[in-house]
Amino acid sequence: xxxxxxxxxxxxxxxxxxxxxxxxxxxxxxxxxxxxxxxxxxxxxxxxxxxxxxxxxxxxxxxxxxxxxxxxxxxxxxxxxxxxxxxxxxxxxxxxxxxxxxxxxxxxxxxx
Amino acid sequence: xxxxxxxxxxxxxxxxxxxxxxxxxxxxxxxxxxxxxxxxxxxxxxxxxxxxxxxxxxxxxxxxxxxxxxxxxxxxxxxxxxxxxxxxxxxxxxxxxxxxxxxxxxxxxxx
Numbered sequence: 136x137x138x139x140x141x142x143x144x145x146x147x148x149x150x151x152x153x154x155x156x157x158x159x160x161x162x163x164x165x166x167x168x169x170x171x172x173x174x175x176x177x178x179x180x181x182x183x184x185x186x187x188x189x190x191x192x193x194x195x196x197x198x199x200x201x202x203x204x205x206x207x208x209x210x211x212x213x214x215x216x217x218x219x220x221x222x223x224x225x226x227x228x229x230x231x232x233x234x235x236x237x238x239x240x241x242x243x244x245x246x247x
Numbered sequence: 248x249x250x251x252x253x254x255x256x257x258x259x260x261x262x263x264x265x266x267x268x269x270x271x272x273x274x275x276x277x278x279x280x281x282x283x284x285x286x287x288x289x290x291x292x293x294x295x296x297x298x299x300x301x302x303x304x305x306x307x308x309x310x311x312x313x314x315x316x317x318x319x320x321x322x323x324x325x326x327x328x329x330x331x332x333x334x335x336x337x338x339x340x341x342x343x344x345x346x347x348x349x350x351x352x353x354x355x356x357x358x
Contacts, residue, residue, distance in 0.1 A: 139290070175350070176350050176351055177348070177350055178291070178336065178348040178351075179348070180345045180346065183345065191345055193345075225290050225291070227290070232343055233279075233342075233343065235281075235293045235296070236293070236346065237292075237293070238283075238290030238291045238292065239290050240288065240289050240290050241288070241289070241290050
């Protein structure tokens with residue numbers, strides 16, 4: 136009974152490719168997030184959606200596009216992958232923007 | 248510019264003793280502070296939090312202390328257990344704003 140799940144867990148791809156990471160939560164939360172943990176181990180927010188509406192959009196390149204088909208899903212699509220995109224991407228969800236965030240297991244992306 | 252700083256990348260503590268993890272912040276507008284724990288190959292899990300109107304919050308073996316004047320908070324784990332070995336992230340947020348995470352401190356509990 137996984138609360139926040141992400142697929143795939145590992146993703147190895149070539150520069151220039153387009154890839155997607157999927158996130159699903161079964162907690163009934165209305166707010167979902169994407170975080171990036173880079174090689175320096177900083178965990179930084181990228182996007183936040185509340186009830187399918189974008190509420191936080193940090194200074195992330197346009198190549199990154201989140202898509203929320205419904206409240207339980209927030210997918211991350213990345214176009215024209217670059218070496219610097221290699222990182223661990225975490226999805227999270229919460230019941231409202233002020234509430235505790237629950238994280239998925241992460242997707243380890245390696246761009247070659 | 249790091250708004251949340253965890254200056255100790257790692258910490259080793261004997262099993263049964265007290266573990267103290269420290270965190271400093273620079274933004275005086277932060278009003279809510281959290282600690283997350285992370286095991287390898289897993290996502291961070293929420294551990295304990297504290298509002299800026301309090302200076303202490305306790306939950307079992309875990310206590311968080313907040314010193315607003317020093318812009319400092321700490322997480323105490325007593326007694327430390329082998330399962331506490333993990334990376335601990337300090338985090339802070341302003342009202343209705345995003346969470347800012349520190350870089351984390353890796354805690355090793357020694358047998």
